[in-house]
Amino acid sequence: MKLELKKGVDILSGLGGIKSMADAEKLFALKLDKSNLEKLSRIKNEEALFKIANSIAMLQPDSVWINSASASDIGYVREMAVRNNEEFNLKLKDHTCHFDLPEDQGRMVDQTFYIVNEGEDVSVLAKKMMRGEAHDYMKNVMSGMMKGKTLLVSFWNRGPVGAKAAIPAIMITDSFYVVHSGNILYPAVYANFDEEVKRAGLFFFNTHAAGNFKSEEIPKARIFMDRSWFTTYSMYCTYAGNTLLLKKGNHRFAVDLCTYYREEDQLSEHMFITGLTGPGGRKTFFAGAAPSGCGKTTTAMVGTDFIGDDLAQIWIEKDGTIRAVNPETGVFGIVQDVNQEGDPLLMKCLRGEKPTEVIWSNVLIDDNGVPHWTGHGETMPDHGKNYLGAWTPDKKDTAGKPVAPSNANARITLSCSAIDNYNQKMGADSAGCPISVITYSGRDSDTMPPVWVAKTPDGGVVIGASILSAATATEVGAKGVNRQPWANAPFTPGPLADYMAAQFKFFNSSKIKRKPVMAGLNYFLTHGARGGEPGDKKLLGEKRDVKAWLTWLEYRAHGEVEAIDTPIGFIPKYEDLKKIFKETIDKDYGRELYDKQFSFYMDNIIGRIELQKEAYSREKDCPKRIFEVYEQQKKGLEALKARYGSIVKPDQLSAGV
Numbered sequence: 207m208k209l210e211l212k213k214g215v216d217i218l219s220g221l222g223g224i225k226s227m228a229d230a231e232k233l234f235a236l237k238l239d240k241s242n243l244e245k246l247s248r249i250k251n252e253e254a255l256f257k258i259a260n261s262i263a264m265l266q267p268d269s270v271w272i273n274s275a276s277a278s279d280i281g282y283v284r285e286m287a288v289r290n291n292e293e294f295n296l297k298l299k300d301h302t303c304h305f306d307l308p309e310d311q312g313r314m315v316d317q318t319f320y321i322v323n324e325g326e327d328v329s330v331l332a333k334k335m336m337r338g339e340a341h342d343y344m345k346n347v348m349s350g351m352m353k354g355k356t357l358l359v360s361f362w363n364r365g366p367v368g369a370k371a372a373i374p375a376i377m378i379t380d381s382f383y384v385v386h387s388g389n390i391l392y393p394a395v396y397a398n399f400d401e402e403v404k405r406a407g408l409f410f411f412n413t414h415a416a417g418n419f420k421s422e423e424i425p426k427a428r429i430f431m432d433r434s435w436f437t438t439y440s441m442y443c444t445y446a447g448n449t450l451l452l453k454k455g456n457h458r459f460a461v462d463l464c465t466y467y468r469e470e471d472q473l474s475e476h477m478f479i480t481g482l483t484g485p486g487g488r489k490t491f492f493a494g495a496a497p498s499g500c501g502k503t504t505t506a507m508v509g510t511d512f513i514g515d516d517l518a519q520i521w522i523e524k525d526g527t528i529r530a531v532n533p534e535t536g537v538f539g540i541v542q543d544v545n546q547e548g549d550p551l552l553m554k555c556l557r558g559e560k561p562t563e564v565i566w567s568n569v570l571i572d573d574n575g576v577p578h579w580t581g582h583g584e585t586m587p588d589h590g591k592n593y594l595g596a597w598t599p600d601k602k603d604t605a606g607k608p609v610a611p612s613n614a615n616a617r618i619t620l621s622c623s624a625i626d627n628y629n630q631k632m633g634a635d636s637a638g639c640p641i642s643v644i645t646y647s648g649r650d651s652d653t654m655p656p657v658w659v660a661k662t663p664d665g666g667v668v669i670g671a672s673i674l675s676a677a678t679a680t681e682v683g684a685k686g687v688n689r690q691p692w693a694n695a696p697f698t699p700g701p702l703a704d705y706m707a708a709q710f711k712f713f714n715s716s717k718i719k720r721k722p723v724m725a726g727l728n729y730f731l732t733h734g735a736r737g738g739e740p741g742d743k744k745l746l747g748e749k750r751d752v753k754a755w756l757t758w759l760e761y762r763a764h765g766e767v768e769a770i771d772t773p774i775g776f777i778p779k780y781e782d783l784k785k786i787f788k789e790t791i792d793k794d795y796g797r798e799l800y801d802k803q804f805s806f807y808m809d810n811i812i813g814r815i816e817l818q819k820e821a822y823s824r825e826k827d828c829p830k831r832i833f834e835v836y837e838q839q840k841k842g843l844e845a846l847k848a849r850y851g852s853i854v855k856p857d858q859l860s861a862g863v
Contacts (some may be wrong), residue, residue, distance in 0.1 A: 222260025275394030431526025480509030526719025543581030548749030773842025
């Protein structure tokens with residue numbers, strides 16, 4: 207069954223019990239003081255007011271505070287986050303740190319559920335709970351969780367106000383840290399909320415209750431996403447990926463909306479947006495998907511016109527261009543391995559060269575109030591404190607393994623506007639950025655080349671569908687190597703077949719006047735996999751190479767470089783890359799390295815195709831087109847293997863069969 211909106215009982219209304227505006231107004235008068243009643247009076251949308259009232263009735267706080275996003279309200283939130291011990295001040299002005307519980311360091315995949323109705327399909331990668339069971343769980347566990355606390359109401363927009371694909375949202379929480387984070391990460395929409403709801407036709411609603419910050423409460427933690435009512439519920443957790451629900455919670459709702467109700471018009475993607483300045487000062491904008499830990503933020507920051515590092519709302523404009531906005535105004539990024547070599551612009555903010563507000567989470571703090579993290583390329587202190595307590599280099603966990611200074615999923619939260627290459631004008635423009643290049647990246651040590659371009663939109667969709675990645679600490683409990691279709695599969699509520707069909711429809715739409723370049727990126731080939739010592743995990747490339755790969759794609763988007771035609775798509779010619787590497791990063795790019803990076807290891811690539819075919823064959827109603835593309839690629843690869851053997855070099859690929 208396809209998704210049906212507003213089907214089944216709205217759990218929030220059922221548990222809150224507020225049925226009339228008169229009852230809502232009585233509750234507001236009881237829980238809000240004069241100042242907050244006045245602020246709430248700006249909101250006229252009755253559906254929103256009912257949801258706020260039912261949240262108050264369900265959670266039973268002592269008081270309610272409305273975030274108007276005024277300067278005084280923003281300052282109050284910062285102050286209260288520290289006063290309530292959710293954050294503490296660091297050495298640098300406006301830098302604070304937040305520690306989560308040891309068990310709450312990433313997305314709780316095993317405790318996250320879609321609330322579904324009878325017969326409703328969800329992704330095979332997701333967990334679900336029937337509506338009645340979820341209702342009972344929240345009634346028994348979440349009801350009354352804010353007794354003795356203040357319920358905080360914020361109004362944020364997922365995108366610039368007025369943008370075609372932007373969606374307004376309400377966030378209910380008892381955590382000032384969550385509000386502090388949201389004030390950095392999202393455009394305020396309090397003053398425009400009613401108008402934005404009218405334009406978008408809907409809004410998302412989110413409720414979070416932190417609990418008492420005790421490890422013994424973690425088994426009760428749940429993150430529920432009610433697809434039919436576009437409402438999320440989160441309890442007994444504080445990690446922002448589980449609590450700041452406008453992010454990956456509402457992203458899931460936006461994916462549903464685009465897949466089932468805005469086909470061939472909009473996409474909601476787990477993508478960065480960045481621009482690159484080409485010859486003559488032209489601006490070429492990229493949108494790129496990559497799972498966490500696969501170079502996504504680094505790629506975004508390489509651009510001359512950074513827009514966003516995580517999410518993109520994409521649509522086809524009336525003029526036939528593909529356009530995109532970042533639903534966020536800030537970065538909630540993994541800090542591990544961020545250093546001067548690969549991330550100089552971020553480091554300016556993190557080390558105070560450029561003063562800005564930063565929230566750190568789950569890093570090591572030394573005795574001077576300075577944060578440290580794994581991979582920062584600096585001297586680590588002899589002692590400090592992290593989310594586990596006091597730390598020294600010889601500290602071991604209960605299993606006797608060394609404890610890293612920071613969690614692998616430790617984060618930084620800061621405004622995009624703090625980063626030197628952020629294009630403030632384009633980032634806030636409701637018209638969005640014109641997208642000319644779409645990229646898909648994975649973490650692949652032994653198979654795909656650093657860059658290749660699809661021959662057709664269908665081939666581009668298949669690149670996105672074929673992403674693989676090593677598991678990272680982003681998801682609690684994840685292990686090994688994971689399939690990561692479009693880097694969006696963890697956030698795709700419905701069957702992947704439905705999402706894939708929407709991708710084929712969008713990129714093949716006759717409304718698009720100029721098809722984008724659709725490419726694969728892979729920064730993680732190792733020496734051991736390309737003729738070096740077996741097991742040698744040293745990368746063949748460097749972080750700075752990213753700019754060269756993007757520059758080649760920029761040239762390709764404007765028809766200024768030729769390419770080698772292979773069964774999986776087009777790859778660069780050596781002479782073009784040699785020139786690009788020298789001009790962009792002043793690096794001598796040798797032929798030997800080129801041959802290692804762009805030789806095809808046929809058994810690996812064919813094996814990858816077979817893995818994907820087998821996986822998608824288990825997906826009900828999967829579009830036939832993906833199997834046709836895989837089969838076409840496999841036949842071409844097998845013909846090359848028959849002629850040249852299991853390892854085919856670029857000059858042999860150029861010669862073809």
